[in-house]
Amino acid sequence: MSDLLERLRGRGWRMTAQRRVVAEVLDGEHVHLTADEVHSRAVAKLPEISRATVYNTLGELVSLGEVLEVSTDQRAKRYDPNAHQPHHHLVCARCGAIRDVHPVGNPLADLPDSERFGFTVSDVEVTYRGVCPNCAAA
Template structure:
């Protein structure tokens, strides 16, 4: 697990000012992979009870823009944040409970998929979301049929 000094160094490395809210938001994102904003706010408020919603939103936006966290938003879901950045991995989402898990690229490096017609674009990332049922929901569904 990363420490406060690790988070401070990450911020400095991204040419960002080190603030207590930014460090707390980074700690929350690292502690809660694929967390919704409300989960991050609750985690940050355990450390900094006085922090506002807007400060957390602003910190998430700045950290995302700096490439220190990644924002994902599967169809029909609220935005979620994760600390795994820079490797162009994908996600799998349970249709029943909404749990999200990481899935490594199937082939090669970023963008790890080739468009059939890039239409002149220089593609640097591919985003794939797999949908299905997680093991718990699959088991529950199977047990409901018996």
């Protein structure tokens, strides 16, 4: 994720300890934390960071296109650092585990003109739901 910090600095992002910590928390594969989870983990590294800053920073990262906002449950938004490779999500209906997945084909092409109601359609978001191996075993 140091590439991220480099990219952001290059874009004129003022670097602060708080922003660095938030970026560090959002590193990894299949990471889909809520704002609150990001805040908890950030506090572990930098105890005086405030909730507002975490929200601000997450919002900025989303605007910059470095992080995606996904809503796989209808509770809190989750933040996905894997923004540079298009993907969809597979969610466990029991425990809420989330995996990034890559379906074949382009779902956008599956919506016929007759079903577009004159909209200019630019994006599609797919959420698969099922039961993960852990929950199936239990």
